[in-house]
Amino acid sequence: MSSPIVLLALVGVLYTAGVYLLLERSLTRVLLGVLVLGNATNVLVIVAGGPTGAAPLVGRAPEETMSDALVQALVLTAIVITLGVSAFLLALIHRAWTLDREDDLTEDTEDRSVRRRLARGEQEDEEELDTTGCENVGDTDPEDTETGPDPVRAAAGATGEDVR
C-alpha cells in the first residue's frame, strides 16, 4: 500500500522533466518530453487502478487480491498509441532535418510577415505574404531551389547523404 506514494512521486518527477523538455526549442528534446509525459501519464493511470495485488489471471489468485485489470488494458492501449505517435513525430523531425538541417522549430513565416507588414504599414511588402499558397513551389522539391540558404544546404545535404 506504500507504492502509490512512491509512484505518485515518480509521476511528479516525470511530469516536471517532461514539461521542461517539451518547452525546449529543439525538436528532439520535444520528442523526449512527449515520451516522458506519456510514461508519466501511464503510471498515473496504473495508480488510478487502486492498490496493487496479484496478477489478474483467473485461477491464479483469489479475486479479491487481484489488481485491477482494466487500467492495465487502458495503459496498454495508451502505450501503443504513444508509440505510434512517437514514430510519426520522429519521422517528421527527420523530415524537417533533411529539409532544413535544423533541429529547432523555426518561427512561422506568416506570423513574421504579418508582424512586419503591420510595422511598416499595410501592403508594402506583399511579396512576402504568400507562404502557404500554391506558389510555394520550392517546398516540395528541395533540388529545385537555388537561393540564399541553398548552397549551404546542398553541401550539408551531400555530407548528410554520406553519413546515412
Add this chain to the structure above:
Amino acid sequence: MNPGSSLLATLIPLPVLLPLLGAGLTLVLSRRPMLQRAISVAVLTVVVVIAALLLVTAVQSGPVVITVGSWPVPLGITLVVDPLSALMLLTSMSVTLAVLVYAIGQGVYDRDEATPITIFHPTYLVLAAGVANAFLSGDLFNLYVGFEVLLMASYVLLTLGGSRSRVRAGITYVVVNVVSSLVFLVGIALVYAAVGTLNLAQISTRMEQVPPGTALAIHLVLLTAFGIKAAVFPLSAWLPDSYPTAAAPVTAVFAGLLTKVGVYSIIRTETLLFPDSEVTQTVLLVAAGMTMLVGALGAIAQADIKRILSFTLVSHIGYMIFGIALATPLGVAGAVFYVVHHITVQATLFCVVGLIEGVGGSTSVTRLGGLAKASPLLALLWFIPAVNLGGIPPLSGFVGKLGLVQAGVVDGSVLAWTLVVVSVLTSLLTLYAVTKVWVLAFWRPADQIPVSEEPDQDEDEEADEGEEDVPDDRERTTGGLPGAPTPRSGVLTQVRPGTARTIARADANSGAEVDWPVARLAPTDGTPALSGRFLGAAGDTVSSSLPRVMTAATAALVVLGLSLTVAAGPLYAVAAQASDDLVARTPYIQAVFAQTVDDRVAR
C-alpha cells in the same frame, strides 16, 4: 424498445466499421485509383444514409444503445445514438463525403509522384471512422480511442507530401494534440480513480457522490483537454498556424470536423457528467467571449484567406461555447444548431479557397483581384457562405446567432449580457473580415493590385528565357532573412489587366501545394498563361474552366448550407429536442442502463 429500433441498433457500429474496412480495402487497392475513389465514395455514402436513419430513429424513439460484443453495460463498450450524436454524425459525414468528392476532383492523391499520395483515401476513411467513433461512443476511454484514431489520420493528412511548411506546421500540430491527449488521459485516470467506471452514463450517476472539489478538478482537467482540441481561446493558438498549410480539401474537412469533435465532447461533459457547475460555467463564458473576440481580431489582421478563415473558425467556436456555458435548454439548443451550421459553412469556405487558389494563383488578398469578373460563379460560391458566416439574415448563421443571443437574454445575468454584446460585435468583425476578402479579391480590378516594379520589367525576359531572372526574384522575396524558407522557385507572378495573377511557367506548377490536374498540361515553351483561366486551357472561357467536380462539390456544400436555412425550423426543433434530452440527462442514462437488462435477458 421496439423491434424497428433494435434492428436499427445493429446499424450503429457501421459508421465506425465501414470506413475502417474501406480504409483497408483502399490501401490494398492503392494501385487502382479509380477503384479507390469508388470505394471511398460508396462507403461514405452508405455511412451518410445510416446516419440519416439513426437520426430519424433517435428523434422519434429516443436514444438507441448497442453494447459491443454483448457485454453487460458497465463492463463492455457501449455505443449510444441520441439526437445530438446522430445529428453530429449526419452533418459531419455529409460534409466529409462532399469534401471527398472535392478532393477527387482536385486529384490531391496522385498530384506528385514523388510523394506517397495514394494513402490519401485510406487515411481519409480512417479519419471518418475516428470521428464517427467519437460521436457514438458511450464510454470515456472509447472516446479517447476515437480521438486518437482521428488524430493519427489527421497528422498524416496535414503533412501529406512532407513539404517544408507542412512539416513545420505538422510538428506543432502533433505536439499540441499529443499533449491534449495526454491531458485527456490524465482526466480518464482521475475519473476512474474517483468513480471506478468509464461508462459515461454510470459516471454521471456516480459523480454526484464525489466531493465537489474533486469533481471540479476532474471537470477542469477534461475541459482543458477538450478545450485544446476545440481551440477555445487560451488554448487555440495552434490552429491558425497549422491548418492553412494543408491542402484545401484537408483543411476543409479539418475545419469542419476536428474542432467540432472537441465541442461535442465539451457538450457531453457539461451536460451529462457535470451539470450545474457554477464555476466552470463562468470560466466557459469568459473563455467563450475571449475566443470570439481574439479570433475575430486575429482574422482582421491576416492577409491570407486561409488564415483569415482559420481565425474565424476559432472565433466562432466561441459561439458554441457560449451556448454550452449557459447550460439552459435554449443555450444548448443554440449551440447544437450552431455546430451543425458551422461545420457546413466553414468546410464550404475552405473548399472555395481551394478554388480561389486555382483561379487566382494565390490565397493572399494582397495578390488577388478581379476574381468577380474572372469567375462570377466563384464569386457567388464565396459570397453565400461568407455572408452566412457573418450572420446576415435570413441565412442559417443568423438563425444560430439569434438563438444564442436569445438564450443569453433569457439567462439575463451580467456575464450573459456581456456575451450577447460580444457575440454581436464578433458577428460584425467576422463580416468585416470576409467583406475585406470580398472587396480586395473579388471586387478590386486586377490592375489595381499593388505590385512592385521588378516583375513587370522581367516580363519579356521571363517569357523568352525563363530561368535567369528567377533567382533575383526570389532573393527579393525572401527579404534576406536568415533562415527564411524560400517561398517558391521558378515562379514569376504578374498582373495582367482584367485578370488575376499570372503563373508564368509550366514547371512552376508541377510541384505546387495545390494545383489542378490540367496544370500539368501547361505550355512548356514558357508562354505565360493567364490565370483566371487554367493553364493549358488558353482558349477556354473562365466559367467553363472552373474544374467541374470541385465546383460541383463546393456548390453541393453551398446548397447544403442553404438547406440548413430552409429547413431551419425542423432542424432547430431537432436541436431543441437534443438539448432537452441533454439537459434532462435521464433519457440517455436510462437508455444505457435499460440495455443491461436487455442483454442479460437475451443471454
